[in-house]
Amino acid sequence: MWEKWMRRALELAALAEGRTSPNPLVGALVLDQTGRLVGEGFHSRAGEPHAEVGALAQAGEAARGGTLVVTLEPCCHHGRTPPCSEAVIRAGIARVVVALKDPDPRVAGGGIAQLRQAGVEVIADVLREAAEEQNHAFLHRLKTGRPWGVLKWAMSLDGRTALPNGLSQWISGPPARAWVHRLRAGCDAVVVGGGTVRADDPLLTSRGQRLPEPLRVVLSRSLDLPEKARLWDVDPAPTVVAHGPEAAGRSLVCGPERLPLEECEPKALMQALANRGCNRVLWECGPKLAAIALRQGCIQEVAAVVAPKLMGGMAARTPLGDLGLQRMEDVPTGMLQHPIGIGDDWLMRFRLRACIDFNR
Ligand SMILES: NC(=O)c1ccc[n+]([C@@H]2O[C@H](COP(=O)([O-])OP(=O)(O)OC[C@H]3O[C@@H](n4cnc5c(N)ncnc54)[C@H](OP(=O)(O)O)[C@@H]3O)[C@@H](O)[C@H]2O)c1
Numbered sequence: 563m564w565e566k567w568m569r570r571a572l573e574l575a576a577l578a579e580g581r582t583s584p585n586p587l588v589g590a591l592v593l594d595q596t597g598r599l600v601g602e603g604f605h606s607r608a609g610e611p612h613a614e615v616g617a618l619a620q621a622g623e624a625a626r627g628g629t630l631v632v633t634l635e636p637c638c639h640h641g642r643t644p645p646c647s648e649a650v651i652r653a654g655i656a657r658v659v660v661a662l663k664d665p666d667p668r669v670a671g672g673g674i675a676q677l678r679q680a681g682v683e684v685i686a687d688v689l690r691e692a693a694e695e696q697n698h699a700f701l702h703r704l705k706t707g708r709p710w711g712v713l714k715w716a717m718s719l720d721g722r723t724a725l726p727n728g729l730s731q732w733i734s735g736p737p738a739r740a741w742v743h744r745l746r747a748g749c750d751a752v753v754v755g756g757g758t759v760r761a762d763d764p765l766l767t768s769r770g771q772r773l774p775e776p777l778r779v780v781l782s783r784s785l786d787l788p789e790k791a792r793l794w795d796v797d798p799a800p801t802v803v804a805h806g807p808e809a810a811g812r813s814l815v816c817g818p819e820r821l822p823l824e825e826c827e828p829k830a831l832m833q834a835l836a837n838r839g840c841n842r843v844l845w846e847c848g849p850k851l852a853a854i855a856l857r858q859g860c861i862q863e864v865a866a867v868v869a870p871k872l873m874g875g876m877a878a879r880t881p882l883g884d885l886g887l888q889r890m891e892d893v894p895t896g897m898l899q900h901p902i903g904i905g906d907d908w909l910m911r912f913r914l915r916a917c918i919d920f921n922r
């Protein structure tokens with residue numbers, strides 16, 4: 563019977579999709595003693611009240627003796643907001659139904675223990691897998707210290723990303739390109755290499771679907787970047803230029819903020835982005851950087867837009883540079899979601915298996 567209400571709590575959590583980083587998505591609802599829905603809430607962004615607080619406030623006195631259904635274990639630490647476990651106890655809630663234990667080391671079962679100690683019945687693991695799926699990017703960052711990486715490309719049916727002469731705009735149609743804007747809206751940062759800035763002068767925004775817009779990141783070793791580029795205008799969205807120590811002394815002809823890294827590598831960038839609170843990062847780079855990001859374990863998912871076009875060419879560009887693979891047994895595999903038609907194009911989403919080790 564709790565599944566039905568947990569499904570609703572997950573729906574509430576999803577209302578803030580892409581906006582809560584570094585925090586997870588959380589939804590909550592309150593049922594009164596008779597099982598009637600009396601309050602709903604969700605966590606809208608970091609620094610704003612937690613989902614439980616909103617649901618309890620809406621329920622008011624009706625929460626006494628009632629049930630709180632929440633997608634994540636209530637917190638028990640003083641962060642930017644006071645602990646929810648105390649608010650739940652104070653509201654006189656008799657039962658708490660939880661989907662997912664909070665893996666945050668500051669909570670990690672402590673919230674549930676505190677509730678039980680206060681005599682509140684706790685039912686855990688209700689729709690746990692669905693809750694894990696909803697927060698997979700947050701959970702991945704807590705586990706690995708790096709954001710969840712999504713690599714996106716558009717290609718023709720014959721696997722090309724440009725004509726032999728380099729021309730590439732546009733491979734996919736307007737509906738698929740609008741879908742990419744939505745994909746960006748669910749991410750905290752979008753990364754390209756210096757090569758893509760020089761070749762395409764991309765804008766990389768969600769076209770206002772996520773405010774603030776995701777952070778736009780250019781990873782460049784040489785800092786040999788054009789003086790004028792759409793990315794340097796930080797009115798629509800912030801931009802940072804990330805580089806390694808070899809470029810530390812070099813000046814930038816353009817204006818955006820610099821992000822010095824210990825080394826100019828995707829893994830160092832992902833670490834830095836995790837430190838800035840990013841849960842999900844979209845890689846929209848060319849083949850060179852894409853291959854290196856994959857080899858360094860920075861990519862967990864691929865989103866490929868496949869256009870019903872044949873572009874041909876022996877020397878034509880493909881989406882991925884050399885992965886250094888020598889044996890078919892080492893080729894990375896994963897799970898392909900059922901492809902979705904968007905306009906004339908097909909969208910393929912592919913999750914890599916966790917155990918890929920490119921360094922063998
Ligand atoms: N079809 C698609 O979906 C799609 C998407 C994006 C790009 N593209 C195409 O890809 C082409 C550009 O390809 P690309 O491979 O040059 O672009 P890229 O992968 O975006 O950029 C490569 C650049 O990344 C920088 N970089 C930073 N750290 C690096 C590291 N550790 N190792 C290697 N490079 C590092 C270097 O920039 P510096 O040289 O500045 O040091 C390097 O030249 C363009 O023609 C573009 O149209 C296609």
Ligand SMILES: [Zn+2]
Nearest residue numbers: 612636637646
């Ligand atoms: Zn809380």
